Amino acid sequence: MDPFAKTRRLFLKRVTRYGLALALLAGAKPALAKSKPALTGIRISQSTDDHTRVVFDLTGDFEHNLFTLNDPHRIVIDLHDTRESEVIEISDKATTLMRGIRSASKDGGRLRVVLDLRGKARPRSFELKPDGKAGHRLVVDLYATHLSPTPIKTSQQERSKQKKQFVIALDPGHGGRDPGAIGKKGTREKDVALSVAKKLKTLINRDSGYRAILTRDGDRFVTLRNRVKKAREAEADIFVSLHADSFHKSNVTGASVYALSLSGASSEAARWIAEKENASDLIGGISLDDKDDLIASVLLDLSQTATIQDSLELGSDVLKNIGKVSRLNNRQVQQAGFAVLKAPDMPSILIETAFLSNPAEEKKLRNPKHQHKLAKAVFSGIKNHLKNRQA
Ligand SMILES: [Zn+2]
Structure with missing residues (x-):
């Protein structure tokens, strides 16, 4: 089912055909006005309480600027050299994150759109080129900031509502x-990986702002896709x-952190599309049901590009902290096509904690004390990342 069909039906467009006639009467040159891209529609949808998507439809190439303002919280979007060609009435502009939307023409041909928020929200925007029936679009995603572990200062009553692990x-x-x-x-990777994961889980769950889940908690075989599925079902914010x-040369040592590479992502995007039923949530709100595979692929790629950027930043924070307790194989986050990192909407990293093929590292990795240190380092990295993202 398309969750936005209802929202879409609510949009009532009223074209102001008099605009051009008035411009002519006023002596304006219609040719000049025509050359500017026009904002022809604003579509608002909400996939979950934590996410609102606003799509602006434009008639041509445009440039935009976005910034946030506080007291009251709002997001300002300037569309440069753009006019508003239609008056669009949306019967329900409000979502759980947004109170309303308004626009006004500004000096220098700018069209300013203001999203009035109910509270603080994290925006992310990207531009889309024409594709099929769809024209130029600006997509603005709003994310609830209670996804951050930092509790928002507010009254006791609201706090319990807003605090999310x-x-x-x-x-x-x-x-x-x-x-x-x-x-x-004879140390087996599957055993040390589970050991470190369990220690990490204990550390994380001790902190009230966080909750950890394991994709396997025993010596069981779980397919890569099911691991990602489990994480998604638990609505995980981060995947580690x-x-x-192991390497054929025993002198190779050190930890590495991986994020997904884009070349690896494109082939998996096709696989996600094959599962359209499940894919509608993956890209954060746009349903893929009524779009062709090419558009779906573009949307997934965009979503994945942003997720990879997040993953690289997360990986870098985790790597820095691991570097304090372990030798590093590489000081940079590496990128590769790991299937387990391919969730398009969940920052994901893969940590190679050490080389079991190196006897000294094998010994260290078996040691529960070292496992604990590693777990602590990974958790510190995750927390650093979330704090930085918040700033
Ligand atoms: Zn492995």
Whole structure:
């Protein structure tokens, strides 16, 4: 079912055909006015209480600026050299994050649109080129900030409503019939990964702002897709896969952190599209049902590009902290096409904690004290990332 069909039906467009005639009477040159892109529609939809999407339809190429203002909270979008060609009435402009929307022409041919918010919200915007029936579009996504672990200062009553735990999915690599890498002393990757994940889970759950879930909590085989599925079902905000490397040269050492690479993402996007039924939520609100695969692919890629950027920043914060307790194989976050990192809407990283093929690192990785240190470092990295993102 398309969750936005109802919202879409609510849009009542009223074209002001008199606009051009008035302009002619006033002596304006219609040719000049015509060359400017026009804002022809504003569509508002809400997928969950935490997300509102506002799509602006424009007749041509445009440039935009977006900034936020407080007291009261609002988001200002300037569309440069743009006119408003139609008056659009939307019978229900309000969502859980937004009270209303208004627009006004400004100096220098700018069209200013203001989104009046109910509270603080995190905006993200991107422009879309014409595709099929759809023309130029500006998409503005609003995300609830209570997704952050920092409690919002407010009255006691509201606080209990607004405080939401940040959910972290921990994914111990391999399991069951898949042991992963095996060290010279027989240490199996699947065991150390689970051990570190369980320690990390305990640390996370001790902090009231966070909650951890495991994609496997025993020695079981779980497919990569089911790991991601589990995390999504738990509405995880972050996905962290834990592994231990192996290499044919035993002198190679150090931890690495991976994020998804774009080249790896494009092929998986096609797979997600094959599952359109489930995909509508993945890109944060736009239903894919009524769009062709090409548009769906573009939307997924855009969503994934933003997620990869988030993942790289998360990875970098985690890597910095791991560097305090372990040798690093690489000081930069690496990118590769790991299937387990391909959720388009959930920042995901994969940590290779050490090389089991190196005897010294194998010994260290078996040590519960070192496992605890690693877990602490990963959690510190996650917390740093969330704080930075908040700032
Ligand atoms: Zn592995």
